[in-house]
Amino acid sequence: MHTVERVVGPGFHARVYTLVAQVPPGRVTTYGDVAAALGSPRVARQVGWALAACRDDEVPWHRVINARGTISFRGDTPRAVLQRARLEWEGVRFDDQGRVALAALRHTTFATDLDGVTR
DNA sequence: CGTATGACTTTTA
DNA sequence: GTAAAAGCCATAC
Numbered sequence: 001m002h003t004v005e006r007v008v009g010p011g012f013h014a015r016v017y018t019l020v021a022q023v024p025p026g027r028v029t030t031y032g033d034v035a036a037a038l039g040s041p042r043v044a045r046q047v048g049w050a051l052a053a054c055r056d057d058e059v060p061w062h063r064v065i066n067a068r069g070t071i072s073f074r075g076d077t078p079r080a081v082l083q084r085a086r087l088e089w090e091g092v093r094f095d096d097q098g099r100v101a102l103a104a105l106r107h108t109t110f111a112t113d114l115d116g117v118t119r
Numbered sequence: 120c121g122t123a124t125g126a127c128t129t130t131t132a
Numbered sequence: 133g134t135a136a137a138a139g140c141c142a143t144a145c
Contacts (some may be wrong), residue, residue: 048126
């Protein structure tokens with residue numbers, strides 16, 4: 001199915017994919033952590049933007065949530081439901097508030113391997 | 120090239 | 133604890 005033709009377009013996306021892809025299953029990370037791994041904790045928005053433009057099934061975008069430990073969705077409810085379903089399917093438990101144990105599942109150990117990526 | 124928006128974060132009240 | 137405002141950078145028009 002179509003492979004990703006242009007993963008490395010803007011460049012930023014490539015790094016986001018790499019970091020997110022390094023997040024182990026059953027674990028979650030926040031946009032800020034990914035942004036911080038990229039070098040700037042303020043680019044969290046761009047991280048979300050990169051994931052929004054992401055159509056790569058190989059990228060566990062569902063493992064990326066906001067700093068509140070909840071799923072971020074700005075009008076795309078189906079997407080949030082899908083994300084929660086995938087996380088639950090991986091073993092992530094949600095509380096009554098729809099939040100995950102961010103303190104325990106928060107993955108901040110990123111190995112910036114930009115070997116195969118532009119750099 | 121300039122303006123507007125955005126799957127966010129953080130600070131301050 | 134919640135609420136509102138400012139900040140940051142990239143994509144889209």
